[in-house]
Amino acid sequence: MRSKNETKRSKESSSGTLADVSLEAVGKLLRRCNKTGRKKFENSLRQCDSIGKSESGAKRDEEDVDSRVRGNSLETAGGSKDAKKKVSWEEKVDRESFQCSFTDTKEELDDADWEDGPVPILNSVGDHEVTIELNETPDSTRRKRIRRASAEDKELAELVHKVHLLCLLARGRLIDRACDDALIQATLLSLLPVHLLHISKVAKPTVKDLRPLVFWFQNNFRVRSTSVSKSFYSALTFALETHEGTQEEIAALSVALFRALNLTTRFVSILDVASLKPDADKTEYSSEDASRSSRGIFSTSTPMVARKQDVSVSLGKSPSCNERDNVCGTSQMGSCRSKDCHPTSNNTPPKGSCNAYEVNDRMLDTLACGAHHDISEAVLNKKSQGLKRRGDLEFEMQLKMALSATAVPTADREMGSGVNYLNGNENFSYSKRMKRIVSEESRNSSQSISTAVGSRKVGSPLYWAEVYCKGENLTGKWVHIDAINAIIDGEQNVEALAAACKTSLRYAVAFAGNGAKDVTRRYCLKWYQIASQRVNSIWWDAVLAPLRDFEVTATSGSVHLEKEHTGSSSGHEQAKSLNISDRAVIATRNSLEDMELETKALTEPLPTNQQAYKNHQLYAIEKWLNKDQVLHPKGPIVGFCSGHPVYPRTCVQTLKTRERWLREGLQVKINEHPVKELKRSSKVHKVQDPESDNYVGGNSKRTIELYGKWQLEPLDLPHAVNGIVPKNDHGNVEVWSEKCLPPGTMHLRLPRVFYVAKRLEIDYAPAMVGFEFKNGQSYPVFDGIVVCAEFGDAIVEAYAEEEERREAVEKKRNEMQAISRWYQLLSSVVTRQRLENLYGDSSSSVASVSTKSVNGKLDVQVDGSPNDEQSLACQQDVHENRPAGPSAAMPENHEHVFLTENQSFDEDNLVVTRRCHCGFTVQVEEL
DNA sequence: CTGACTGACACACCTTTGGGGGGC
């Protein structure tokens, strides 16, 4: 259950890497999330308990509940029969309804109506275990309430989404930095055949130039299911050494190779973050193992930390249990280069190959490759016969779909174009591979491939490269290169492929030079589908803004590199030597890409379903407009959807009432009629017309009149004349903004300024700046005054004087108050001393000591600090505690003197004891 | 299977110009 997974995660995340720190941070969030759920769960259980108690009297405490919630071993039998009953009851409940998924349990418990049906549980007799039948009845399904996500859930989901995004951004930068590593790049270059090195000298590389390189790469590097090291850099070097790595590592190697060849390259990653909507992920995986559902957000996406054990263990159970760790799915199917499949491959087997990963790889390769299709079929058949779980069936379909999505478009394009991309000495036959894939595809199709999308995110394209090909188009172009699957310039297929693998292409981010840029628009054809799944664009832009600068700088540096081909000079020197024309090129390149992405955004195809138009950024259907929206002008019609004309969103105008426009400093033109009239609510009727019996439909309006922007003109308020501020019916001025001020007046937002205006006998009006809604009523909120502009300076000047005077008075008052309080304090000190002398001492004789009330003068020094002694002379009745002997000798009007050397300080009680030589002591608490 | 439609639910927004009593 949850706690076990958490423990496991915390154990794994002990290395302190960025990923681990991120994981931990997100873990906290999740714990907070689960805590909320747990509270409800506990409440539900308590309700449960109360039922149990009422019927059996079994005693349970909260710890019991906690122990159950934590999924620890169930409470063992107590000594009594009741206790035993309780255990069986719990076991049964655990089995029946609290199975596996904590969140599911919470849902069920929340939804259960505990009051309606008392569960006949604990009324059995004897030692027999009690069985609870929780059969679904038609009533229960009818009464089943759907728990909707609350605002808190949504906020939490958004928080998780943002944290996850930041983590993945950081991860992307980490990979990008590793791709710049000189050693890795040099190693890659050393592996590259000589004939492929020429590409670094091509001034304007094109897609055609890159093809041999990409296929050489794909032929020499294969995808493995899991990473072997926690450090990405070491994992990358290991992948380089073994020619095997995760999808992420292989993609990174391809980027490093392109960069080594002086190609301007970005590492692109789909940030497959946790959903912005609460419970969306849970729903998505509802059919999967419950253990997986509680694994946290990182399980749905790019693994931040390799989970070796998860893989090996999960594979034992099901070949599909680890979605992203077994990421080789499609990729390996697409590339399909296990040694069995490719005897001609020059892959070197990984060191220490006899391990879990090797087994995983082999299993998945076996599953994926046509050569072993029978085996996979047998495995799948066995599974479907044995378990018949929906998730397994879906996974089976998923594999097929992913395969088709990867293979077919590439095959079509490559075969259709008839380009022979291979050099003569390449012994790998791409067409053969494609044939095999296609043949497998046909076999699969015979098994009634359902288009139902599965629940597994296996094999989705998550990482690729973007190479800037100056030879493409006239101006150059960023070209998508998926070296893992040898897909070049296939940007239009990425979305479909990802969708087939249940990965939503919400964020595609390109990394370069330690920076990043959102390039989702390039790969997303249906923006309207993902727009609502993305985080607030203002926040996202703010996050990316500094990273974009880095990215621009990095890709601009490469411009110079391409131009000059000065391989010997360092990047830094090159950057320094950038001249103005280069910068122009850079600006053009960046702006061109921005334009390209913007154009894509503006040329989105029309959605085919009506609901998509509801919040579509570009198009609108009249039917789906809000009540305060109209089409103006009503045209042009850009298309039709289900018979409804589609208009550009720019035609949609928002209407407002006169009063609302007034707040924006606009007023409705004379003779303009309302565009739309809405019915007022009944409550407004009452407010406006409390004596409804007398209502004759006169001035009071039963409709809300709405006006459009085109019916407005700038506000024309009455001018201030002869120093008189024009006021409204309520005797004030509504100051919603500066535009609402009558001409010739000014707003003075100063506290108590009205007093000054009144004193100077200047006309003013309270400035009403808004309303406060309390007790079902709204009250105006005032802030400062509105006066004629000519009196502004005079008032401000007088106000300053007034404030000075007021502050002086205030200061004097404070001082007086301080003196008064000191007096009170010292009085109480003296009183306390007197009482202590009277009653405080332990010996009874003290009480009998004769005390003498004198009207003495007390000089008390109070230590603020040793150097700053404050003395106060207080006339005070003092009860002195005189020791029997010397006191008698003291004169009647003795004046106590407390010398510093005679005082002592009690550190525990912070009490200073001062002593007069006469024996009189006074205790003062240190403040 | 998809999309249109409907009902239910959660939540945000809108509403829009006090009055009495006590202290100073």
Added chain:
DNA sequence: TGCCCCCCTTTGGTGTGTCAGTCA
């Protein structure tokens, strides 16, 4: 006596977004 400040009490209707279910 007049002014100022605090406290009283704590809406509810409507629109919108979202989701699930049903039906064509």
